Amino acid sequence: MKRAFRIAYDGRPFHGFQRQPDVPTVENELFAALATLDIYDPVSESRPTGYSAAGRTDAGVSAIAQTVTFECSEWCRPVVFDSELPRSIHVYASTEVTDSFHATHQASSRQYRYLLMESSLEAERARKAAMRLSGKHDFQNFSLDTTGTVRDVSITVESSPPFLVLSVVAGGFPRQFVRRIATVIRGVASGMRDIDSIDTLLAGPVRGEHGVAPAPPEPLFLAAVEYPECEFTIDSQAHSRAVEAIETQHQQDRLEAGVRAEIAESLRATADQ
Structure with a gap:
């Protein structure tokens, strides 16, 4: 079996x-x-x-x-x-x-969650950044991968003091994707990055100092993997x-x-x- x-x-x-x-x-x-x-x-x-x-x-x-x-x-x-x-x-x-x-x-979908410390961040700016990033885009600036970077993703932000919790859902993810998404959302939420910079990152290759570095891995976890035909028993x-x-x-x-x-x-x- x-x-x-x-x-x-x-x-x-x-x-x-x-x-x-x-x-x-x-x-x-x-x-x-x-x-x-x-x-x-x-x-x-x-x-x-x-x-x-x-x-x-x-x-x-x-x-x-x-x-x-x-x-x-x-x-x-x-x-x-x-x-x-x-x-x-x-x-x-x-x-x-x-x-x-x-x-x-x-797997029909996967969900990752990333925790950000809320104290220095503006939740509404984080939510607007998440909305701007959601949808189908070429996320070539958000991964180490050079292929398979076109993805349809849903990103939400919820406040769970002392954290802002990012939830990222897609069928699959290129390498370092969620960690780079976290970097951009944190930058917008802290005021260090303009929200319109997201449009630039989605429009074409951005390298060097204007690129996106991955956020630390420890606040990230794989929260859900969905299989419509499976019912797991605890x-x-x-x-x-x-x-x-x-x-x-x-x-x-x-x-x-x-x-x-x-x-x-x-x-x-x-x-x-």
Whole structure:
């Protein structure tokens, strides 16, 4: 049988999703877990039979709805798969799919979300920039790619203090696309970039100092991948374990951020003396 699995992960410890030699990646960990479970033999097979994935996230990018599929036995359920993975990767849902199912090609849409700190940004300017960027355009200035840059995208901005949350939906994305979109929207929202510069970026090649650099990867996550023919079933045990691990990491991150805030405040107080 062939199953598709939903996977969430914290991308910060990894050099991206795709398997690479000599560096930690999410796919390396998935394949190692499947080898431990005897789902595939890494000596004789390059990857599990029937394997495909919804997308390839960059180094530092996280995910809620990464989706992988492969042939496996009935007993390979999320809780079993999850048990062989590090606590930064979580398999929490699955569904049976047809033998021809391909996680990349059969996704009808993908949604990425990017968080911006709201304090120094004007939300209405961000929304106007998002509207200007939405629709079908050649986004050649928003990617490393030189082909496949014509895309039809929907971009929205919502306020969720202390963040502005960018939501970008399309059938697929060229490399670094959402991160460069985030750079432009942040520039417009902060007043550092005129909104009419978007028209220039969409009109033709813009290089050098007037081009668009990618925003940092850590505030970006793959939020949704839609398959109209699939209905995923949550594995309650694996799901609970994922929530617990993520909440624990969140508390640790808050503590570490608190330490940095205390240090910054102490340094400011020293300067005022």
